[in-house]
Amino acid sequence: MNGGVSLATRVLLFSDAKHFSLTKKSWESYNSTLAFGRPSSIIMPCSVLRMHLRTITITNVRVIDLRFPTSREHIGSDAVNKDPDYSAAYCILETDAGIEGHGLTFTLGRGTDLVVRALEYLSRVVHARTLKSITDDLNAFYLQLSGDTQFRWLGPEKGVIHLACAALLNAVWDLYAKAEGKPVWKLLAEMTPEQIVSAIDFRYISDAITRDEALDILRRNKQDQPERLAYLEAHGYPAYTTSSGWFGFSDDKIRRLCREALAEGWSSFKLKVGGDAEDDLRRGRIMREEIGWQAHMMVDANQKWGVDEAIERTRQLGELNPWWMEEPTSPDDILGHARIRREAAPTRIATGEHCHNSVMFKQLFQAGAIDVCQIDSCRVAGINENLAILLMAAKFGVPVCPHAGGVGLCEYVQHLSIFDFLSVSCSLENRVIEYVGHLHEHFYDPVTIRRGCYMVPSKPGYSGEILPASLQEFSFPDGAAWKEQPRELSALQA
Amino acid sequence: MNGGVSLATRVLLFSDAKHFSLTKKSWESYNSTLAFGRPSSIIMPCSVLRMHLRTITITNVRVIDLRFPTSREHIGSDAVNKDPDYSAAYCILETDAGIEGHGLTFTLGRGTDLVVRALEYLSRVVHARTLKSITDDLNAFYLQLSGDTQFRWLGPEKGVIHLACAALLNAVWDLYAKAEGKPVWKLLAEMTPEQIVSAIDFRYISDAITRDEALDILRRNKQDQPERLAYLEAHGYPAYTTSSGWFGFSDDKIRRLCREALAEGWSSFKLKVGGDAEDDLRRGRIMREEIGWQAHMMVDANQKWGVDEAIERTRQLGELNPWWMEEPTSPDDILGHARIRREAAPTRIATGEHCHNSVMFKQLFQAGAIDVCQIDSCRVAGINENLAILLMAAKFGVPVCPHAGGVGLCEYVQHLSIFDFLSVSCSLENRVIEYVGHLHEHFYDPVTIRRGCYMVPSKPGYSGEILPASLQEFSFPDGAAWKEQPRELSALQA
Numbered sequence: 001m002n003g004g005v006s007l008a009t010r011v012l013l014f015s016d017a018k019h020f021s022l023t024k025k026s027w028e029s030y031n032s033t034l035a036f037g038r039p040s041s042i043i044m045p046c047s048v049l050r051m052h053l054r055t056i057t058i059t060n061v062r063v064i065d066l067r068f069p070t071s072r073e074h075i076g077s078d079a080v081n082k083d084p085d086y087s088a089a090y091c092i093l094e095t096d097a098g099i100e101g102h103g104l105t106f107t108l109g110r111g112t113d114l115v116v117r118a119l120e121y122l123s124r125v126v127h128a129r130t131l132k133s134i135t136d137d138l139n140a141f142y143l144q145l146s147g148d149t150q151f152r153w154l155g156p157e158k159g160v161i162h163l164a165c166a167a168l169l170n171a172v173w174d175l176y177a178k179a180e181g182k183p184v185w186k187l188l189a190e191m192t193p194e195q196i197v198s199a200i201d202f203r204y205i206s207d208a209i210t211r212d213e214a215l216d217i218l219r220r221n222k223q224d225q226p227e228r229l230a231y232l233e234a235h236g237y238p239a240y241t242t243s244s245g246w247f248g249f250s251d252d253k254i255r256r257l258c259r260e261a262l263a264e265g266w267s268s269f270k271l272k273v274g275g276d277a278e279d280d281l282r283r284g285r286i287m288r289e290e291i292g293w294q295a296h297m298m299v300d301a302n303q304k305w306g307v308d309e310a311i312e313r314t315r316q317l318g319e320l321n322p323w324w325m326e327e328p329t330s331p332d333d334i335l336g337h338a339r340i341r342r343e344a345a346p347t348r349i350a351t352g353e354h355c356h357n358s359v360m361f362k363q364l365f366q367a368g369a370i371d372v373c374q375i376d377s378c379r380v381a382g383i384n385e386n387l388a389i390l391l392m393a394a395k396f397g398v399p400v401c402p403h404a405g406g407v408g409l410c411e412y413v414q415h416l417s418i419f420d421f422l423s424v425s426c427s428l429e430n431r432v433i434e435y436v437g438h439l440h441e442h443f444y445d446p447v448t449i450r451r452g453c454y455m456v457p458s459k460p461g462y463s464g465e466i467l468p469a470s471l472q473e474f475s476f477p478d479g480a481a482w483k484e485q486p487r488e489l490s491a492l493q494a
Numbered sequence: 495m496n497g498g499v500s501l502a503t504r505v506l507l508f509s510d511a512k513h514f515s516l517t518k519k520s521w522e523s524y525n526s527t528l529a530f531g532r533p534s535s536i537i538m539p540c541s542v543l544r545m546h547l548r549t550i551t552i553t554n555v556r557v558i559d560l561r562f563p564t565s566r567e568h569i570g571s572d573a574v575n576k577d578p579d580y581s582a583a584y585c586i587l588e589t590d591a592g593i594e595g596h597g598l599t600f601t602l603g604r605g606t607d608l609v610v611r612a613l614e615y616l617s618r619v620v621h622a623r624t625l626k627s628i629t630d631d632l633n634a635f636y637l638q639l640s641g642d643t644q645f646r647w648l649g650p651e652k653g654v655i656h657l658a659c660a661a662l663l664n665a666v667w668d669l670y671a672k673a674e675g676k677p678v679w680k681l682l683a684e685m686t687p688e689q690i691v692s693a694i695d696f697r698y699i700s701d702a703i704t705r706d707e708a709l710d711i712l713r714r715n716k717q718d719q720p721e722r723l724a725y726l727e728a729h730g731y732p733a734y735t736t737s738s739g740w741f742g743f744s745d746d747k748i749r750r751l752c753r754e755a756l757a758e759g760w761s762s763f764k765l766k767v768g769g770d771a772e773d774d775l776r777r778g779r780i781m782r783e784e785i786g787w788q789a790h791m792m793v794d795a796n797q798k799w800g801v802d803e804a805i806e807r808t809r810q811l812g813e814l815n816p817w818w819m820e821e822p823t824s825p826d827d828i829l830g831h832a833r834i835r836r837e838a839a840p841t842r843i844a845t846g847e848h849c850h851n852s853v854m855f856k857q858l859f860q861a862g863a864i865d866v867c868q869i870d871s872c873r874v875a876g877i878n879e880n881l882a883i884l885l886m887a888a889k890f891g892v893p894v895c896p897h898a899g900g901v902g903l904c905e906y907v908q909h910l911s912i913f914d915f916l917s918v919s920c921s922l923e924n925r926v927i928e929y930v931g932h933l934h935e936h937f938y939d940p941v942t943i944r945r946g947c948y949m950v951p952s953k954p955g956y957s958g959e960i961l962p963a964s965l966q967e968f969s970f971p972d973g974a975a976w977k978e979q980p981r982e983l984s985a986l987q988a
Contacts, residue, residue: 082643109644110615114608114654121604149576150603156797156825158850159653160608204824207801207833303650307701330698331650332853334828335860339701356652359826366829 056097056131056179061123064090065116066466067109067476068407068439075438076405077248078302079274085109086407086439087476089116089164090466091123093171095131099178102465103171105163105378106406112476118164121151126168135176138199142169142384146201158356162381169382170412174462184383184462185418189225193218196423200388201358208362214391221423228422229456236453237417238428239435240268240296242405244287247272251286258290265451268296268323268432274304277316284320293321296432300326303354307336314344324350324372331355337369350374353403357381358388365396372430376403377412383462386416394425405436410447411463414454442470550591550625550673555617558584559610560960561603561970562901562933569932570899571742572796573768579603580901580933581970583610583658584960585617587665589625593672596959597665599657599872600900606970612658615645620662629670632693636663636878640695652850656875663876664906668956678877678956679912683719687712690917694882695852702856708885715917722916723950730947731911732922733929734762734790736899738781741766745780752784759945762790762817762926768798771810778814787815790926794820797848801830808838818844818866825849831863844868847897851875852882859890866924870897871906877956880910888919899930904941905957908948936964 070076071083087109093101107115122145126134134141145165146157155161177184188196193215202211244257258269271287273280280299287297299322305313310328317325325347329336331354341349352374355361361380364370373393375386393400400420402413410433417433425431433454440446444465448455457463474481564570565577581603587595601609616639620628628635639659640651649655671678682690687709696705738751752763765781767774774793781791793816799807804822811819819841823830825848835843846868849855855874858864867887869880887894894914896907904927911927919925927948934940938959942949951957968975 080643081647084644084647107644108647110642111612111645111648111655114612114648117611118605118608118654148604149574150578150601151605153575153578153602154605154608154654154657156848158826159655160612160648161605161653163648203800204827204830205800207830306697306699330853332652332851333698333857335857336698336701336853354650357826359824359830363827363829 056095056099056175058093058101058126058129058131058175059096060094061120061126062092062094063116063120063123064092064471065112065476066090066104066407066471066474067112067482068442068474069481070438071109074246074248076436077246078272078300079247079304080302081108082248083109087112088407088466089119089167090471091119091167091171093123093126093175095175097179099175100465101171101173101175101178102461103167103169103174103382104408104464104466105167105170106376106409107163111160114160115164115167118161119167122148122161122164122168126172131172131175131179134172138172138384139201141172142199142201142381145169146381157359157381162356163378166378166380166382169384170377170462170464173383174464177462178460181460183415183457183460185415185422185457188383188387188415188419189229189422193222196387199384200391201384202388204359205362205388205392208366209388209392209395213395217391217394218423221426224426225422228426232418232421233456236450236455237414237421238268238432239266239449239452239454240270240298240432241266241435241437241452242270242272242300243435243437244269245271245283247275251283254283254286255290258287262291262295267294267452268298270298270300270326270434271320272302273299273313273317274301277313280313280317281319284317288320296323297321298323298326298350301328303327303330305329307333307339310336310340311343314340314347314349318344318347322347324348326350326372326374327353332360334360334363334367334369337364338367341369341371348372350401352376353379355379358385358392361389362392365392365398370398373398373400374403374434375400375413375416377409377416379403383416390416390420390424394420399427399430400425401430401432402434404434405438407439408443408464408466410435410440410454411443411445414447414457415462417454418456442466442474550589550593550669552587552595552620552623552625552669553590554588555614555620556586556588557610557614557617558586558965559606559970560584560598560901560965560968561606561976562936562968563975564932565603568740568742570930571740572766572794573741573798574796575602576742577603581606582901582960583613583661584965585613585661585665587617587620587669589669591673593669594959595665595667595669595672596955597661597663597668597876598902598958598960599661599664600870600903601657605654608654609658609661612655613661616642616655616658616662620666625666625669625673628666632666632878633695635666636693636695636875639663640875651853651875656850657872660872660874660876663878664871664956664958667877668958671956672954675954677909677951677954679909679916679951682877682881682909682913683723683916687716690881693878694885695878696882698853699856699882699886702860703882703886703889707889711885711888712917715920718920719916722920726912726915727950730944730949731908731915732762732926733760733943733946733948734764734792734926735760735929735931735946736764736766736794737929737931738763739765739777741769745777748777748780749784752781756785756789761788761946762792764792764794764820764928765814766796767793767807767811768795771807774807774811775813778811782814790817791815792817792820792844795822797821797824799823801827801833804830804834805837808834808841808843812838812841816841818842820844820866820868821848826854828854828857828861828863831858832861835863835865842866844895846870847873849873852879852886855883856886859886859892864892867892867894868897868928869894869907869910871903871910873897877910884910884914884918888914893921893924894919895924895926896928898928899932901933902937902958902960904929904934904948905937905939908941908951909956911948912950936960936968 067087076084087107088104090104348371350372404410445463561581570578581601582598842865844866898904
């Protein structure tokens with residue numbers, strides 16, 4: 001505590017000392033840097049901080065199986081996912097510099113242990129590495145994770161091992177952003193176009209977008225960034241709510257929640273469909289009665305139908321004038337989505353939350369299969385792969401409206417959409433971020449919603465860090481939240 | 495040992511008593527059935543056997559992590575999979591009737607524990623169930639496995655959880671066939687068309703093939719089955735060898751192995767490519783020098799290239815007049831394969847071993863993306879899903895040439911190809927089964943190859959049962975084969 005700056009200044013420099021979990025040792029180290037190199041560097045503390053933190057080494061990785069018992073209240077229910085326990089395979093990259101990178105991938109409960117185990121395996125790649133050795137070539141790092149010569153057989157680039165890959169990459173970006181003292185959106189927006197494209201694996205997508213085309217988009221959009229950022233900081237990024245129309249909710253509950261959401265300033269509402277056709281329409285009419293016809297209403301079948309049925313049901317639901325029809329069929333069915341889009345026109349078609357990698361998104365664009373690209377921050381390989389998808393979406397002129405909800409997805413995707421507006425699509429037209437109002441209280445830096453918009457986050461990192469008490473309470477199966485439960489809920493543990 | 499038939503007769507009835515692992519109790523039970531109901535039923539023992547075994551109940555499931563250290567000899571090396579340890583997540587369905595269903599899914603080593611864990615979870619579905627409760631509605635059983643409301647988030651129907659699903663379904667079919675006293679190909683060929691289609695999930699593929707179209711194919715082909723079977727029993731099912739052209743083999747080794755294979759009667763040879771362009775061509779020319787231009791030669795890039803590079807390289811390799819170009823790019827890239835096929839014509843395009851489900855195969859057919867459909871017995875959900883793929887291939891006129899090798903894949907796919915010839919495509923034109931000459935010694939009922947053809951297997955079951963001594967020796971990490979190894983080979987265990 002005897003360095004070159006006062007305690008008050010230090011707190012200011014770090015935005016929030018608690019967040020950075022600074023140890024006494026790292027404080028001393030930081031202070032000695034200031035004292036040695038730049039006695040008067042207090043006028044530009046951030047860059048000094050960066051210089052210092054770029055030498056940080058990852059000393060340990062903690063992996064946690066985290067599950068919230070949301071199924072007890074039917075939260076998140078839809079036509080396919082009837083009883084989700086919103087969960088995460090969660091990792092913490094501990095460093096010798098007193099900061100931590102936190103990353104998660106979202107799951108629905110049972111099976112989270114598989115992702116945890118895959119994550120434990122993949123995380124060996126970062127042990128004892130400097131952060132710089134990773135961020136200097138982020139695509140090489142991704143290829144190291146995805147290209148393990150034995151492990152990749154289990155995918156490649158899909159399912160359990162890709163979800164695990166996402167958690168680790170999200171943690172790396174969180175650490176990177178904290179080291180730079182910026183929220184992830186700002187880190188991305190301030191990276192050079194060359195740095196952005198160097199994080200992207202173009203191997204299998206260069207027939208749709210080349211490295212040079214991506215560079216062109218990013219370079220062109222450097223101009224007017226300040227104006228767009230000023231707009232976002234004033235108004236926020238538009239959002240829609242999924243909290244009013246879950247599949248398991250009664251008609252009365254839908255009415256009540258729609259009214260409450262309208263009062264809060266929401267203007268776009270999602271309804272879960274995929275049940276009996278008449279039920280879907282009845283629930284849709286109820287929602288329209290409440291929200292009127294000026295508000296946006298989107299319908300989501302969560303993959304329930306085959307292609308022919310999806311066409312028929314999408315046409316029927318046209319009565320509700322949906323803003324889009326989401327996941328009408330199998331997430332793997334690119335040509336099916338293209339046909340549904342053609343034959344159920346003019347209803348716009350959306351998918352993506354289960355689209356497992358950039359090769360699949362590439363084809364959705366190439367086939368003209370979607371009107372709305374619903375990226376997910378955890379299904380694909382974290383920020384790296386989402387950069388590729390954002391750039392392809394911009395080239396093909398498809399608006400990106402991220403999938404969110406679950407646990408941590410809202411916190412994550414706001415960064416991606418803000419970056420999309422600042423540097424890639426540069427448009428808010430037909431663009432909204434999903435919002436679901438659950439579990440945010442567990443985050444250190446939860447999203448801020450005002451009148452149906454995401455406010456721009458300002459804390460360093462990727463906003464996915466969960467509070468220590470929550471990590472403890474909801475760890476599975478030993479956290480307090482699960483200890484009270486009968487054994488049958490503790491799946492995979494018997 | 496005091497039942498109504500002599501020991502000699504019993505052995506004859508069961509084909510091989512050891513195989514059925516009959517306990518004293520089950521022998522007594524079987525004999526009492528014979529003695530009670532049909533004292534003279536020795537003239538039709540099989541039906542009695544069926545009646546009896548249909549009441550069998552699955553009492554326990556054993557799951558084994560099985561790994562063969564093949565990477566020590568560079569067996570199975572290609573441009574992407576450089577050091578595979580051929581492995582399997584293996585399960586044994588124990589019953590109260592003294593027979594067991596054995597099933598496996600093929601993996602490459604590290605990560606097998608993930609599939610094992612998923613398999614342990616899925617196998618709960620069969621505990622204490624009668625076999626009949628499963629076989630009466632095989633698709634319902636599949637939907638139960640694939641539709642777990644929390645687990646499916648990890649896919650759906652892809653990656654680790656789908657591989658695990660395959661192992662369990664393969665075990666169920668093995669048990670089913672043993673209970674019926676038939677090899678799987680015969681069980682399938684003798685099932686009614688209605689029984690076959692009732693095992694298929696048409697939800698997401700009925701836009702490509704309807705249940706009625708599938709029934710038509712199967713009904714039409716019931717005729718002339720005996721003639722086709724007689725042909726196969728006389729000549730075998732044509733095969734090709736991959737053992738001569740692994741990526742890691744020296745030029746001299748390729749020459750020697752080609753000569754040896756020619757001498758054994760092989761007439762179709764695969765070469766692994768995807769290295770330096772000149773190296774690929776040199777190795778291809780060497781192979782052509784050895785096998786001549788009458789023999790078939792296929793080239794396999796194991797997903798190494800992007801679409802544009804794949805077109806260029808496939809054109810270059812046209813010099814070798816390959817029978818097909820296999821896995822030129824990402825296995826997820828349906829539209830990419832279609833473009834490669836168009837632009838690198840006339841070279842025929844093959845893929846499938848990494849095609850993760852029937853929805854992806856459906857699109858490969860719909861997009862005209864492939865000339866050769868390479869089903870895998872473990873990548874998709876076992877026999878159930880492969881029935882769908884065989885029927886779609888027949889409808890679209892694409893020959894099926896299964897992926898094999900690894901461990902157990904040859905043993906499995908021979909049944910599928912024989913059924914395809916007897917009941918679905920009814921053609922051998924442009925059809926061959928892959929063959930790799932490793933690890934067969936570990937099987938109770940290994941494939942029999944004569945002059946480059948698979949001989950029709952006759953033992954009851956699916957031929958994937960591994961000998962108890964091998965299960966013990968190669969179980970990971972405690973088997974003798976792994977105990978001797980340095981720790982770094984024991985990945986995922988530290």
